Amino acid sequence: MSEPPHGSTSDATAAAVAFAGPGPGGGPRARLVALDFDGTLAPLVDDPTASAMTPAARAAVDRLAVLAAGATAGGGVLRVALVSGRDVADLAARSSAPPGTYLVGSHGAETGVVTSDGVDAVPLRLTTEQQATLGALRAGMSDAAAGRAGAWVQDKPSAAVLHTRLSPGPDAAAAVAAADDVAGRLGLHAMHGKDVVEVAVVPTSKGEAVGRLRAALEQESGLPVVVLYAGDDTTDETALAALGPDDLGLKVGPGPTRATQRVPDADALAALLQALADGLDR
Numbered sequence: 001m002s003e004p005p006h007g008s009t010s011d012a013t014a015a016a017v018a019f020a021g022p023g024p025g026g027g028p029r030a031r032l033v034a035l036d037f038d039g040t041l042a043p044l045v046d047d048p049t050a051s052a053m054t055p056a057a058r059a060a061v062d063r064l065a066v067l068a069a070g071a072t073a074g075g076g077v078l079r080v081a082l083v084s085g086r087d088v089a090d091l092a093a094r095s096s097a098p099p100g101t102y103l104v105g106s107h108g109a110e111t112g113v114v115t116s117d118g119v120d121a122v123p124l125r126l127t128t129e130q131q132a133t134l135g136a137l138r139a140g141m142s143d144a145a146a147g148r149a150g151a152w153v154q155d156k157p158s159a160a161v162l163h164t165r166l167s168p169g170p171d172a173a174a175a176v177a178a179a180d181d182v183a184g185r186l187g188l189h190a191m192h193g194k195d196v197v198e199v200a201v202v203p204t205s206k207g208e209a210v211g212r213l214r215a216a217l218e219q220e221s222g223l224p225v226v227v228l229y230a231g232d233d234t235t236d237e238t239a240l241a242a243l244g245p246d247d248l249g250l251k252v253g254p255g256p257t258r259a260t261q262r263v264p265d266a267d268a269l270a271a272l273l274q275a276l277a278d279g280l281d282r
């Protein structure tokens with residue numbers, strides 16, 4: 001991964017406006033706007049239960065959802081998805097995403113769609129073996145955090161997450177090493193995000209999730225599908241790596257990335273999404 005060659009917000013916005021335009025053949029196309037949540041629409045905070053989209057991000061997502069409910073420019077189709085490491089119930093609660101929004105939770109292990117009555121989610125079913133492994137994982141991660149200042153463990157339906165945002169450097173390093181050790185002993189993959197180590201008993205990735213969303217939209221619409229994906233963390237890189245030349249990958253904030261464009265923060269992304277909406281709303 002490397003820094004993208006051009007990193008200005010105006011370049012990224014121009015790419016988004018082009019994404020709203022006609023495809024190479026000029027015919028209609030289906031567009032999937034897939035957005036990470038924490039660090040992308042919602043600024044990072046110490047308490048994950050206090051996360052919220054910025055007002056500008058909220059307005060942009062709401063506007064795209066309205067557009068997604070009808071036909072967009074040139075007879076195209078639009079779908080909006082939030083693609084998060086959070087579990088679906090948590091993502092729905094924290095995002096209050098508008099009806100019609102697709103939700104991908106637990107890095108792809110859970111899916112759902114927001115309806116006017118709540119969330120229509122596909123139930124996550126763990127095998128007996130996965131349930132036993134999850135129990136051992138939770139105990140191991142709890143041990144990894146024990147005695148390390150500021151470290152704590154978040155339980156999810158198919159994973160455990162070690163948080164070290166509030167830990168002094170040596171405590172964070174020791175807790176992370178212990179969490180990696182737990183994952184290794186259980187034969188599981190440890191995902192390293194921003195001040196988190198996440199270990200899941202259901203192997204998946206955001207890249208696989210975006211691939212499934214793309215395939216479903218292609219089948220539903222009968223149109224060629226292009227994808228805009230925006231994310232801030234290392235765990236978003238699998239999704240960015242799944243994009244093709246007609247797609248648009250956006251990195252939010254600093255750091256190495258496979259994305260071809262970059263914006264500095266949630267509000268800059270929101271402005272870009274409004275420019276995209278302007279292009280689609282014709």
Ligand SMILES: O=P(O)(O)OC[C@H]1O[C@H](O[C@H]2O[C@H](CO)[C@@H](O)[C@H](O)[C@H]2O)[C@H](O)[C@@H](O)[C@@H]1O
Pocket residue numbers: 036037038039043044045046047048051083084085086154161163165193194195196198233235
């Ligand atoms: O895929 P995302 O939507 O970016 O979710 C990834 C993780 O987000 C949350 O942790 C991150 O945000 C917290 C609140 O701002 C912050 O305190 C933490 O340091 C970040 O890593 C969430 O708690 C995790 O479960 C998600 O996997």
